[in-house]
Amino acid sequence: MDQARSIARKYADLLCSGAFAEAFDLLAPNVKYRIIGTTPLSTDLHGRDTVKGALVPALASFKQPPQLTLKEIIVDGNRAVILASGHGIGPTGLPYSQPHYAMVLRIDNGFIADVEEYADTVAVEVALVGNKLVPA
Known part of the structure; x- marks a missing residue:
């Protein structure tokens, strides 16, 4: 458990400091990385290089x-x-606000082997894609 906590903490600290590429270096070479949701950015990524190349x-x-x-x-x-x-502030110029965000990690052999990322998909649609929520 200490190794899982240590790696998760290092990953979180790097993400919080904006060192995204360095954080993704903690992913296993064959990592499975899932961004939950139905947005254009929701996807399954396989492999550290693929994750880094996309994110x-x-x-x-x-x-x-x-x-x-x-x-x-x-x-x-x-x-x-x-x-x-x-x-x-997303690439659209609109605010990106995620007050509640979660990442579920599985640690294996000193690396992060699996990631499931949960975020507010409306915030993703607005700030990253440029879609606005309108009444149905």
Whole structure:
């Protein structure tokens, strides 16, 4: 459990400091990374290089990079949940606000082997894609 907590904490600290590429270096070479939801950015990514190739440029496209704030890390065995919030200005120029954000990690052999990322999909649609929520 100590290894899972240590790796999750290092990952969270790097994300919170804006060192996204360095955080993704903690991913296993064959990581499975899932962004939950039905937005155009919701996807399954396989492999550290694929994750870095997709997410580092996406994060760099923000007009004001997302600033994450760590709330809590919960660890059980080789699993860790990072609870955080985040704010920035998306590539659309619109505010990106994630008051409740979660990442579920599985740690294996000193690397993050699986990630499931949960975020407010409306915030993603608005700030990253440029779609606005309208009444049905």
